[in-house]
Every structure is written in structure tokens, then in C-alpha cells.
Amino acid sequence: MQKLLLLGAEAIAQGAIDGGMSGIYAYPGTPSTEITEYVQHYDLAKERNIHSQWSTNEKTAMEAGLGMSYAGKRAMVCMKHVGLNVAADAFVNSAITGSNGGLLVTVADDPSMHSSQNEQDSRYYGKFAQIPILEPSSQQEAYDMAYLGFQMSEKFKVPILIRITTRLAHSRAGVERKDLLNQNDISLPSDPKQFVLLPSIARVQYKGLLNSFSGFIEDSEQSPFNKYYDGEDKSLGIIACGLAYNYLMENFQDDSLKHPLLKIGQYPMPRTKVESLMEECDEVLILEDGYPIIEELLKGYLAKEKVHGRLDGSLPRDGELNPNLIARALKLSSEEEVIEIDQDIIDIVKNRPPAMCVGCGHIDAYNALNEALSEYSVGRVFSDIGCYTLGALPPYNAINSCVDMGASITMAKGAADAGLVPAVSVIGDSTFTHSGITGLIDAVNEKAPITILISDNFTTGMTGGQDSAALGKIEDICEGVGVEPEHIIVFTPLKKNHDLMVDIIKKELAYEGVSVIIPRRQCVQTTRNVALNQRITELNLR
Amino acid sequence: MKTDIILAGVGGQGILSIAATIGMAALSNNLHLKQAEVHGMSQRGGAVQSHFRLSSKPIASDLIPRGACDIILSVEPMESLRYVDFLHEEGWIITNSTPFVNITDYPDVEEVIEKIKKRKNTIILDADKLAKEVGSPRSSNIVALGAATPFIDIPYEAFEEAIRLIFKKKGDRIIDANIKALAAGRAVADAR
Numbered sequence: 183m184q185k186l187l188l189l190g191a192e193a194i195a196q197g198a199i200d201g202g203m204s205g206i207y208a209y210p211g212t213p214s215t216e217i218t219e220y221v222q223h224y225d226l227a228k229e230r231n232i233h234s235q236w237s238t239n240e241k242t243a244m245e246a247g248l249g250m251s252y253a254g255k256r257a258m259v260c261m262k263h264v265g266l267n268v269a270a271d272a273f274v275n276s277a278i279t280g281s282n283g284g285l286l287v288t289v290a291d292d293p294s295m296h297s298s299q300n301e302q303d304s305r306y307y308g309k310f311a312q313i314p315i316l317e318p319s320s321q322q323e324a325y326d327m328a329y330l331g332f333q334m335s336e337k338f339k340v341p342i343l344i345r346i347t348t349r350l351a352h353s354r355a356g357v358e359r360k361d362l363l364n365q366n367d368i369s370l371p372s373d374p375k376q377f378v379l380l381p382s383i384a385r386v387q388y389k390g391l392l393n394s395f396s397g398f399i400e401d402s403e404q405s406p407f408n409k410y411y412d413g414e415d416k417s418l419g420i421i422a423c424g425l426a427y428n429y430l431m432e433n434f435q436d437d438s439l440k441h442p443l444l445k446i447g448q449y450p451m452p453r454t455k456v457e458s459l460m461e462e463c464d465e466v467l468i469l470e471d472g473y474p475i476i477e478e479l480l481k482g483y484l485a486k487e488k489v490h491g492r493l494d495g496s497l498p499r500d501g502e503l504n505p506n507l508i509a510r511a512l513k514l515s516s517e518e519e520v521i522e523i524d525q526d527i528i529d530i531v532k533n534r535p536p537a538m539c540v541g542c543g544h545i546d547a548y549n550a551l552n553e554a555l556s557e558y559s560v561g562r563v564f565s566d567i568g569c570y571t572l573g574a575l576p577p578y579n580a581i582n583s584c585v586d587m588g589a590s591i592t593m594a595k596g597a598a599d600a601g602l603v604p605a606v607s608v609i610g611d612s613t614f615t616h617s618g619i620t621g622l623i624d625a626v627n628e629k630a631p632i633t634i635l636i637s638d639n640f641t642t643g644m645t646g647g648q649d650s651a652a653l654g655k656i657e658d659i660c661e662g663v664g665v666e667p668e669h670i671i672v673f674t675p676l677k678k679n680h681d682l683m684v685d686i687i688k689k690e691l692a693y694e695g696v697s698v699i700i701p702r703r704q705c706v707q708t709t710r711n712v713a714l715n716q717r718i719t720e721l722n723l724r
Numbered sequence: 725m726k727t728d729i730i731l732a733g734v735g736g737q738g739i740l741s742i743a744a745t746i747g748m749a750a751l752s753n754n755l756h757l758k759q760a761e762v763h764g765m766s767q768r769g770g771a772v773q774s775h776f777r778l779s780s781k782p783i784a785s786d787l788i789p790r791g792a793c794d795i796i797l798s799v800e801p802m803e804s805l806r807y808v809d810f811l812h813e814e815g816w817i818i819t820n821s822t823p824f825v826n827i828t829d830y831p832d833v834e835e836v837i838e839k840i841k842k843r844k845n846t847i848i849l850d851a852d853k854l855a856k857e858v859g860s861p862r863s864s865n866i867v868a869l870g871a872a873t874p875f876i877d878i879p880y881e882a883f884e885e886a887i888r889l890i891f892k893k894k895g896d897r898i899i900d901a902n903i904k905a906l907a908a909g910r911a912v913a914d915a916r
Contacts, residue, residue, distance in 0.1 A: 353760035353786040432785035505789040530831045536770035
């Protein structure tokens with residue numbers, strides 16, 4: 183069979199489909215978005231009736247995935263690393279309930295923060311929940327792990343975490359498929375109380391999880407994803423986790439690596455393999471494309487073991503790895519050998535940061551907001567996660583915060599509570615339904631003097647124009663949670679409406695209660711999306 | 725054979741179409757390949773790059789090591805310089821000379837071109853102009869690719885075939901335009 187040329191993210195989707203998945207649940211987030219999109223656009227997935235619509239946020243996705251698993255079918259839940267913070271309650275407790283149908287939670291981390299607020303390492307979450315973790319080093323392994331992961335989950339009756347990073351998610355290579363497996367039939371859990379986490383039951387379930395742990399380690403010892411390669415030069419042993427394995431091998435083409443190597447793709451760590459490496463080698467170098475979680479474990483609190491990695495400066499403490507950093511850690515190259523760049527060239531190459539598109543409605547909204555706020559002191563605009571976060575950059579300099587999904591409304595409320603009145607929130611439509619509604623209820627309940635701009639472009643823009651759960655619902659939601667109808671105002675953010683927008687915003691800033699202003703205009707990137715255009719017309723939103 | 729290429733440009737300039745074309749051509753020639761792309765935030769008018777690795781042997785890293793890159797293929801002149809520390813001394817810079825100016829401090833283009841010319845091996849071509857001349861103004865990315873084809877160890881016909889496959893859904897007119905664009909770039913490289 184000809185290999186498929188797939189992104190790592192797509193390889194996971196293909197593996198899950200071929201492995202008998204019945205549903206995928208996700209909220210878009212770079213670098214995880216392409217997993218779900220692949221299923222949405224794949225004819226075979228449609229034929230097999232695989233659920234693939236977007237969820238409103240990662241928590242609802244995680245819970246729906248768990249529900250599908252409860253019903254005996256195989257489900258995958260996908261998100262970016264910070265999405266797991268949102269889904270954490272459901273995720274951690276899903277380890278206690280355990281799974282019925284195979285349940286895979288695929289989380290895409292973003293070391294070096296290419297498109298994120300932090301570079302948290304999801305392996306900590308897997309360890310925290312005490313479930314097995316799979317971490318592929320290649321697109322083929324990504325496929326294999328998704329394919330085999332369902333069986334592993336059903337064998338151990340727990341969800342399995344698959345951890346990838348940006349570099350693998352967004353890198354293409356050839357992938358070989360396996361036989362297409364059937365989906366499971368509906369079958370309820372054999373223990374009717376398995377999913378009822380009343381304390382008395384949860385205690386039993388938790389003990390069950392703890393008792394499973396030795397089985398997880400045993401499986402890890404036998405895993406095809408954990409391999410021990412012996413080497414004659416035992417002055418140093420190397421443990422390479424996930425993608426770091428590739429960066430290591432780049433430096434040792436044609437079997438030239440002489441050090442013992444333990445390649446890790448499955449956790450918890452294979453104890454006997456680790457033990458023999460630690461015993462045989464004088465020192466050990468740990469390569470992890472993320473936080474130094476294994477390094478910390480093996481080094482111990484008192485740092486008695488001769489373990490090197492990110493904690494002792496052999497590798498940088500943060501950011502993603504690459505072949506050059508590993509060459510330096512192995513002293514294959516020195517600092518000086520790094521190619522000198524002509525200072526002239528450094529000077530002439532200017533930064534070219536991302537920017538809002540020409541014609542974007544957020545721009546008109548910000549121009550109006552900036553003018554309306556000009557009579558107040560600066561520093562009172564709380565924003566959120568989306569394209570409009572770029573409003574922090576010149577020439578707009580329009581916002582003062584971006585923390586987590588939905589934080590704009592609640593932070594504005596807190597600041598207003600402190601006396602910073604008026605406080606302003608800027609949030610997008612999709613982010614509003616993701617995590618903004620609960621905060622709005624807080625604000626309404628206390629009649630907080632805040633003005634909320636829900637910049638509605640009918641889509642989840644930053645990740646490439648996915649469906650927005652808020653489409654056609656924003657006014658109803660706001661009114662439903664108690665925002666006064668006369669303080670819910672919609673306008674079209676266009677240059678010609680500038681003065682009108684400024685007047686409206688000024689008036690609402692002066693109102694000492696909750697105002698919701700909705701600048702509403704379609705994202706310019708989605709104008710050729712036929713299905714979306716049809717929905718917008720049906721809902722009479724233009 | 726081994727060819728490591730960095731594709732450079734600005735989000736929206738079509739470097740992923742270049743990558744798809746080389747990828748298709750490489751697959752039909754049974755080469756190993758790895759191609760790391762940039763998605764997400766940077767796609768919004770920011771600097772974007774793709775590491776494209778081709779080899780007759782299996783490839784380890786998705787990223788090209790610094791100093792190992794054979795070709796920087798750029799659809800924008802300043803962007804061709806952003807990654808020069810990846811290029812080895814004998815490596816080629818093949819770049820479009822038409823700037824994409826979406827920042828206020830864009831440097832003097834003549835100066836940029838001068839800096840590029842300091843490298844040993846360069847091809848600088850006005851891909852925008854050539855694309856217009858062949859009646860396909862949106863194919864400047866494929867013109868730039870055409871100029872790189874002599875340095876990639878894949879038969880030229882395989883690139884043409886890849887274009888036919890990739891643009892199949894868009895019809896014969898678009899296919900012909902892109903094949904002409906590819907040839908226009910190639911002619912510049914051959915005439916040097």
C-alpha cells in the first residue's frame with residue numbers, strides 16, 4: 183500500500199479512524215486543530231458515521247468523550263495543552279471512573295510557545311491522573327499509538343493520554359496504514375456503579391486505579407514504543423523521550439551512536455530498563471521536548487544521581503529542542519562552532535509579527551473603542567484569546583490583558599470591584615461561549631459596572647475559521663442570563679460607522695451596570711465558506 | 725541524495741503550495757521526506773517557514789540542523805535572509821525580488837538584495853513579474869519553485885506531474901498557468 187503523506191496531527195486522526203473510533207470531540211486550538219478537521223473532511227469517517235462536530239469547549243468535549251466510552255464505543259478527545267486545564271476536572275476524574283469503550287485523550291503541547299500563552303507539559307497531567315501516556319517520535323508512531331491506544335485503554339479500563347508537540351503535529355511524513363477495524367457495538371459498563379463517583383464508590387474505584395499501576399509499568403516494559411539499544415561507550419547513557427529521539431539520531435547517522443540509548447514512547451517509565459541504563463552507565467543525559475519531568479524523577483531531590491539535562495544547563499531550561507542543542511549537550515559541537523551570522527544581516531532583517539487581516543472587523547472595533555476610551559485613564563481593557571489579542575500590538579495598543587479563555591469578563595469585573603470603573607472586556611464570539619457566559623452571570627448578579635465588547639465574526643478565527651458555537655445566539659444568551667435588553671447593542675464595525683460606534687461605546691461606558699456591545703461582521707477569511715454563508719443568511723445575521 | 729530546503733515567506737504567500745508540490749514530486753520518486761510547517765498565529769501576515777527534507781535514506785529530525793541547509797527558497801527577499809544561519813556555505817539562496825511590505829520598518833530593498841548577493845550561490849528573480857508575464861499573477865510561488873528545480877534531485881517532469889495532480893480540481897486553465905509559471909522560473913535558473 184502506498185504510504186499516506188500526513189501531518190502528525192492527521193496521522194493520529196487516521197490511526198483513530200482505522201482503530202475503530204466512533205466519535206472525536208474537541209475545541210480548536212493550535213497545534214491540535216488538524217486532528218479533528220481531518221476527521222471532519224474525510225469521506226470514510228462520514229461513511230462510518232463518526233461524530234466529529236466541534237464542542238463548545240474542552241470540558242464539554244472531554245465529558246462527551248467519556249459518555250461515548252460509557253456507552254461502550256471508542257472515542258477520542260483532542261485539545262491543545264492549555265485546553266487540558268479547562269478539561270482537567272473531567273479528565274482527572276475519568277481516571278477514577280475508568281473507561282468502558284476505549285478512550286484516548288490527545289493533547290498537543292506547544293514548547294517555545296509558537297501559538298500559546300505557556301509551554302506546560304501535559305505529561306504532568308497524565309502522571310497526576312495516574313494513567314498511561316503515549317508520546318510518539320514520528321508520524322508513523324503517532325498513527326500506531328492512536329490505532330493501538332484504544333485496545334490499550336480497553337485492556338486497562340482507563341483513558342490513555344497521547345502527548346504530541348507542535349513540531350510533530352505540524353510536520354508531514356509518510357505513514358503506512360493498518361487494517362480498518364470495526365467500531366464497537368453499544369455495551370454498558372459491566373459494573374453499573376463504575377461511573378458513580380460517590381465517595382464510597384470513588385474510594386473503591388481509586389484503589390482499583392492504584393492497583394492497576396503495576397500493570398501499566400509491566401506493559402511499558404514490553405511496549406514496542408520503549409526500546410533499549412546497547413552501546414559500547416558506557417561513560418554516558420541517553421534517555422530520549424518522544425520527538426527528542428529524532429533530534430538525537432540526526433547527530434548520529436548510519437548507526438554511529440556508541441552510547442547506550444533508551445528510547446521512550448510510553449509512560450510510566452519502564453523501570454527495569456531505566457535501572458539497567460542507570461547501573462551500566464557512568465552518567466545519563468535526559469532529552470525531553472518539554473519540562474524536565476523524567477530528569478527530575480531520576481536525579482532525585484538531592485541530585486545524587488549523575489543525571490544531565492535541562493536542570494543542570496546541559497540543555498536550555500525552556501523552549502523546544504532541536505538537533506543543534508542536543509549536539510551541544512553531547513559536546514559534539516561547541517558554542518563557538520555555531521555559525522556566525524553577519525551582523526549586517528541581523529540588522530536588516532526586521533521582525534514581521536502576525537497581524538490582523540486587512541479589512542478585519544476587529545480593527546474597526548478597536549479604533550472606535552480607543553477613541554471612546556480616550557477621555558479615561560489608560561489600562562482598563564481586559565481581553566481574551568483570539569485574533570483580537572493582536573490588538574495588544576501597535577498601532578492599536580488597545581488591550582491590557584490576555585490570560586485564559588474567558589478571563590476578559592471576569593478580570594474586568596474584579597478590576598471594577600476594586601474601583602477601576604469603567605472596566606472594559608473584549609472577547610470573541612467563540613471564546614464567549616467557550617468560557618465567557620459563567621463570568622457574565624457573575625457580573626450581572628452584582629450589576630458590575632463593566633462594558634463587554636463581544637467582537638462577533640461568526641467563527642473561531644485564529645485557528646483557521648472553525649464553527650463558532652455562538653453563531654446566532656449571543657443576544658439571546660446575554661438576555662437569558664439577565665443583561666438588560668436596552669444595554670445589548672449590535673453594530674457593524676466599518677469605517678463609515680466609526681462615529682456611531684464611538685457614541686454607543688461612550689454611552690455604555692457611562693452606564694453603571696453590565697453593557698454588552700456586539701460589533702458584528704463576518705471574518706474576512708471565511709467569506710468563501712459556502713455552508714457558513716448559508717447559515718448566516720438563514721439566521722438573518724447580516 | 726539528500727536535499728534540505730527551507731521555504732520562506734509571509735503567511736498567505738503560498739509556501740505550503742510549494743511544499744505540497746515538492747512533496748508530491750518526491751513521493752512519486754520514492755524519496756523519504758519530512759516537512760515541518762508553521763500553522764496558527766504566524767499565518768496572519770507574519771513570517772512563516774517550512775523545513776523540507778528529502779533523502780534517499782530515512783530522515784531522523786523534522787528540523788534541519790543549523791548550517792546543514794542546501795537551499796533557501798523564498799518568495800520574499802527579506803525573508804530569504806531570516807534563516808541564513810541554517811544555510812551551509814555552498815548552499816543556494818533562491819528568492820523572489822519583489823518585497824511584501826506589511827511592516828512600517830521594512831528595509832531598503834536594494835540593500836536587502838545586495839546582502840543576498842554576498843552569498844556565494846544565489847538566484848534572485850522577479851517572480852511576481854514573471855508570473856504576470858505568463859498570465860498567472862498568483863503563481864509567483866510556483867515561479868520561484870521553478871528556479872529551484874535544477875538543485876533538487878528530482879526529474880523536472882515530476883514537478884509538472886505534481887502540479888497537474890495538486891491543481892486537478894481547479895481545472896486545465898489553472899494547471900497550464902502553473903506549468904508555465906514553473907517553466908518561467910526554470911528558464912531563469914538555466915540561463916544563469
